[in-house]
Amino acid sequence: xxxxxxxxxxxxxxxxxxxxxxxxxxxxxxxxxxxxxxxxxxxxxxxxxxxxxxxxxxxxxxxxxxxxxxxxxxxxxxxxxxxxxxxxxxxxxxxxxxxxxxxxxxxxxxxxxxxxxxxxxxxxxxxxxxxxxxxxxxxxxxxxxxxxxxxxxxxxxxxxxxxxxxxxxxxxxxxxxxxxxxxxxxxxxxxxxxxxxxxxxxxxxxxxxxxxxxxxxxxxxxxxxxxxxxxxxxxxxxxxxxxxxxxxxxxxxxxxxxxxxxxxxxxxxxxxxxxxxxxxxxxxxxxxxxxxxxxxxxxxxxxxxxxxxxxxxxxxxxxxxxxxxxxxxxxxxxxxxxxxxxxxxxxxxxxxxxxxxxxxxxxxxxxxxxxxxxxxxxxxxxxxxxxxxxxxxxxxxxxxxxxxxxxxxxxxxxxxxxxxxxxxxxxxxxxxxxxxxxxxxxxxxxxxxxxxxxxxxxxxxxxxxxxxxxxxxxxxxxxxxxxxxxxxxxxxxxxxxxxxxxxxxxx
Numbered sequence: 001x002x003x004x005x006x007x008x009x010x011x012x013x014x015x016x017x018x019x020x021x022x023x024x025x026x027x028x029x030x031x032x033x034x035x036x037x038x039x040x041x042x043x044x045x046x047x048x049x050x051x052x053x054x055x056x057x058x059x060x061x062x063x064x065x066x067x068x069x070x071x072x073x074x075x076x077x078x079x080x081x082x083x084x085x086x087x088x089x090x091x092x093x094x095x096x097x098x099x100x101x102x103x104x105x106x107x108x109x110x111x112x113x114x115x116x117x118x119x120x121x122x123x124x125x126x127x128x129x130x131x132x133x134x135x136x137x138x139x140x141x142x143x144x145x146x147x148x149x150x151x152x153x154x155x156x157x158x159x160x161x162x163x164x165x166x167x168x169x170x171x172x173x174x175x176x177x178x179x180x181x182x183x184x185x186x187x188x189x190x191x192x193x194x195x196x197x198x199x200x201x202x203x204x205x206x207x208x209x210x211x212x213x214x215x216x217x218x219x220x221x222x223x224x225x226x227x228x229x230x231x232x233x234x235x236x237x238x239x240x241x242x243x244x245x246x247x248x249x250x251x252x253x254x255x256x257x258x259x260x261x262x263x264x265x266x267x268x269x270x271x272x273x274x275x276x277x278x279x280x281x282x283x284x285x286x287x288x289x290x291x292x293x294x295x296x297x298x299x300x301x302x303x304x305x306x307x308x309x310x311x312x313x314x315x316x317x318x319x320x321x322x323x324x325x326x327x328x329x330x331x332x333x334x335x336x337x338x339x340x341x342x343x344x345x346x347x348x349x350x351x352x353x354x355x356x357x358x359x360x361x362x363x364x365x366x367x368x369x370x371x372x373x374x375x376x377x378x379x380x381x382x383x384x385x386x387x388x389x390x391x392x393x394x395x396x397x398x399x400x401x402x403x404x405x406x407x408x409x410x411x412x413x414x415x416x417x418x419x420x421x422x423x424x425x426x427x428x429x430x431x432x433x434x435x436x437x438x439x440x441x442x443x444x445x446x447x448x449x450x451x452x453x454x455x456x457x458x459x460x461x462x463x464x465x466x467x468x469x470x471x472x473x474x475x476x477x478x479x480x481x482x483x484x485x486x487x488x489x490x491x492x493x494x495x496x497x498x499x500x501x502x503x504x505x506x507x
Contacts, residue, residue, distance in 0.1 A: 006313065006494055008146060008147075008148040008286045009148075009282055009283050009286045009310070009313060011148050011149055011152050012148050012151065012152055012281075012282035012285055012286065013278060013279055013282040013283075013317070014152070015151075015152030015153070015155050015156055016152075016155070016278030016279075016281065016282050017275065017278055018156055018159070019155045019156060019158070019159040019278075020271075020274055020275050020278055022159035022160060022162070022163045023159055023271060023274075025163075025336075026159075026162065026163045026166065026167065027039060027267055027268065027271055028336055028337060029167050030042070030166070030167060030170055030178070030182055031267075031268075031337060031339070032339060033167070033170050033171055033178050034170060034178035034179060034182075036260045036263050036264070036344075037256065037259050037260060037263065038178060038179055039263040039267040039268070040259040040260060040262050040263030040266075040267065041118060041179055041259070042179050042182060042263075042267065043241065043262065043263055043266040043267045044241040044262075045118075045121050045122060045179065045183070047234065047237045047238045047240070047241040047266075048102075048109070048122075048238050048241070049125055049128065050234045050237065050238075051231060051234035051235050051237070051238045052098055052102070052125065052129060053128070053129065053132045053136075053234075054227075054230045054231045054233075054234045055094075055098075055227060055230075055231045055234075056091050056094045056095050056098065056129060056132065056133055056136070056227075057091055057132050057133055057135070057136025057137070058136070058226070058227060058230030058231065059222075059223045059224065059225070059226030059227030059228070059229070059230045059231075060087050060090075060091055060133075060136050060137060060140060060223050060226075060227065061136045061137070061139050061140035061143070062140065062226045062230070062288060062373060063140070063219065063222035063223040063226050063378075064083060064087055064137065064140025064141055064143075064144055065140050065143040065144045065285075065288050065289045065292070066144075066222060066288055066289065066292045066373060066374060067079075067083055067144070067218065067219065067222055068080055068083060068140070068141060068144025068145065068289070069144045069145075069146065069288075069289035069290070069292040069293045069296070070292045070293065070295070070296040071083075071144075072144070072145070072293060072296075073292070073293040073294070073295075073296030073297050074296050076211070077208040078208055078209065078210060078211025078212075078213070079211055079213065079215055080141070080144075080207050080208060081207050081208060081209065081210040081211075082210045082211060082212075082213060082214075082215045083141075083215060083219055084137070084141055084207065085210070086215060086216055086219045087137045087140070087141075087219065087223070088133075088134070088137050090219075090223075091133035091134075091136065091137055092130055092133050092134070094129075094133070095129035095130040095131075095132065095133040096126075096129070096130055098129055099125055099126035099127070099128070099129040099130060100126060102122055102123075102125045102126065102129075103122070103123050103125070103126040105122075106119040106120070106122035106123045107119040109122055110122060112242070117177075118177060118179045118180055120177070120180045121179050121180045121182075121183045124180070124183045124184065124186075124187055127187050127190075128183075128186065128187055128190055131187070131190040131191060131193075131194050132190060134194045134197070134198070135154065135190065135193055135194050135197060138194075138197040138198065138200075138201050139151045139154065139197065141201065141205065141207075142197075142200070142201065142205060143285065143288075143289055144289055145205065145289075146286075146289050146290060146293070148285065148286060150196075150197060150200045150204075151285075153196065154193040154196050154197050155193075157189065157192050157193045157196055158189040158190060158192070158193045159189065160189075161185065161188050161189035161192050161193075162182075162185045162186050162188075162189040163185075164185070165184070165185040165188050165189070166181065166182045166183075166184065166185020166186060166189075167182075167185065168181075168185070169181030169182065169184040169185055170182045170185075221378070222378055225378035225379045225381065225382040226373065226378055226381075226382070228382045228385075228386070229369075229378075229381050229382035229384075229385040229386070230385075232385040232386055232388070232389035233385075233389065233417075235389065236389050236392050236393055236396075236413075236417075237266075239393055239396075240262075240266075240396055240410060241262065241266075243396070243397060243400075244258065244262050244396070244400060244407075244410070245258045245259055245262070247396070247397065247400040247401045248261065248400060248401070248406055248407065250401035251400065251401050251402060251403045251405075251406045252403055253406060260344070261344075261347065261406070261407040262407070264344050264347060264348060264351070264407070265351055265407055265410050265411070266410075268333070268337055268341070268348065269348055269351045269352055269355060270355075272325060272329075272332065272333075272336075272352070273322075273325065273352065273355045273356065273358075273359050275321060275325070276318050276321045276322040276325070276359050276360075276363065277359060277362065277363060277366070279314055279317045279318045279321070279363070280314050280318060280362070280363035280364075280366045280367055281366060283310050283311075283313060283314040283367065283370075284366045284367055284369065284370035285370075286310070287306065287307070287310045287367070287370045287371065287374065288370045288373060288374050289374075290306055290310075291303060291306050291307065291370070291371060291374035291375075292374045294306055295374055295375060295376070300432075303432060304432060304434055307371055307432065307433055307434075308434060308435055308436060309494070310367070311367055311433075311435055312435075312436065312439045312440075312487070313491070314363065314367060315439070315440060315443055315444075316439070316443050316484065316487055316491070318359075318360070318363050319360070319443045319444060319446075319447040320443070320446075320447050320450060320476065320477075320480045322356050322359050322360055322447075323356070323447040323448070323450060323451040323476075324450070324451075324454070324473065324476050325352065325356060326352055326353055326356035326451065327450075327451045327454040327455050327458075327472070327476070328454065328458075328469060328472055328473070329348065329349045329352035329353070330345065330349050331458075331465050331468055331469045331472075332469065333345060333348050333349075334465060335465060335466065335469065347407065350408065351407070351408065351411060354408060354411040354412060354415070355411040355414075357415060358411045358412075358414045358415035358418060361415055361418040361419050361422060362414065362415075362418040364418070364422050365418040365421050365422045365425070368421075368422055368425040368426065368429065368433070369381055369385075369421075369425065371425075371429060371432070371433065372425050372428060372429060375429070375432070377428060377429075380424075380428055381425070384420075384421045384424040384425060385421055387420070387421075387424075388416075388417040388418075388420045388421040388424075389417060391413075391416060391417060391420060392413040392414065392416065392417040393413075395409060395412065395413035395416060396409045396410060396413045399412070399413075439487055439490075442483070442484060442486070442487060443484060443487065445483075446479070446480050446483035446484050447480065449479060449483065450476045450479045450480045450483075451476075453475065453476065453479050454472045454475060454476045457471070457472055457475055458472055
């Protein structure tokens with residue numbers, strides 16, 4: 001893998017962590033302003049908004065990244081402007097239509113979810129969806145040139161503006177209407193990000209003259225399956241938000257506590273466990289255009305090399321962060337959410353342990369989806385996700401009403417979905433995904449040893465929570481770095497091209 005590709009992955013990883021930091025800590029003061037029930041309502045609205053946004057732009061961004069990189073690989077540069085025109089026309093039209101429908105049905109939807117007083121947040125989606133369409137298209141175009149920096153910058157702009165102005169508006173509007181204020185901040189962040197990407201595309205991206213071909217069929221052939229597949233997870237999350245409170249009621253949990261538990265899982269635990277997924281998502285975003293370019297040139301050995309090295313990077317970075325969060329959950333939540341976590345700490349810790357395993361398998365699924373899409377297996381990927389999503393919904397429906405399972409059905413169902421889809425993708429991809437057993441097992445075993453070492457250290461010490469957390473992170477990092485020195489040495493070579501490991505060593 002070229003240094004440019006690794007650099008692109010790290011740019012997205014760093015920007016992703018910055019965004020997740022702002023996203024996670026956005027919820028901390030927001031929770032203090034609107035309470036844990038308010039966060040539950042915020043997450044319910046976000047679930048539907050995310051679903052609509054994915055349906056409009058998720059597949060478009062990925063398909064543009066794939067189609068433009070493939071066109072570049074074949075020297076068909078005249079297709080790029082036509083792809084831009086088609087994608088903007090379709091996504092903006094859908095964004096305006098769906099936004100208008102949600103605007104008109106805002107009060108009805110909010111009433112079904114039991115949050116009619118803040119239906120105004122749904123009305124703001126009429127602005128968010130067209131803005132999201134522009135952002136998604138332009139990111140896909142730029143990523144097709146294997147340039148990840150503008151995407152990273154636009155993501156950071158979104159989050160910083162949302163953090164600053166979302167909290168400001170929420171505070172001004174108060175407890176009852178604070179959720180609307182938070183969404184006002186999101187709208188402003190989207191405006192700034194869209195303006196930046198428009199300016200970058202106009203002044204920095206050299207888009208050749210159109211070839212005159214009608215490429216609508218090609219574009220839709222890639223975008224529709226990706227959009228269909230990309231909408232599965234948001235759809236299941238939206239269904240979760242609609243059915244979880246009545247299903248938990250059957251488990252003997254009052255509606256107020258059920259809403260709080262949903263907010264705990266999606267708004268607090270989910271926010272923390274999303275940090276490791278930044279790594280897998282960033283690597284997948286880089287792999288898609290890079291592998292598409294190589295596939296277009298018919299370089300089979302190069303395809304295997306790109307896949308292997310990209311997975312090794314993702315695996316090496318993902319595991320210690322995930323296991324670290326799992327081992328220190330009991331200390332993380334009281335420090336980050338000192339007020340909101342009261343009475344929910346035990347549930348948060350167990351949700352994190354189950355969710356951590358789910359994150360690892362979900363990361364594998366994300367990576368394999370990127371590989372399958374780069375190979376052109378759009379429909380197969382979509383079908384695998386749809387079947388997995390149906391299984392997830394059924395698991396939540398039937399198990400969340402069982403008192404001993406209740407809210408834990410959410411991370412369990414996500415784990416099953418990711419495992420199911422990963423198996424189906426591996427069956428399709430066959431030998432193209434060939435991994436180094438040493439580089440797969442060493443980080444995994446090292447992470448388990450790190451987990452056990454940190455848990456033992458925590459059990460034997462009596463420091464205050466902040467010192468315990470800091471000392472444990474340092475200890476875990478030292479353990480992981482020492483055990484993975486051969487892989488670290490190999491990564492240094494990948495970046496700087498020096499001290500190349502000798503053949504025969506697993507370095």
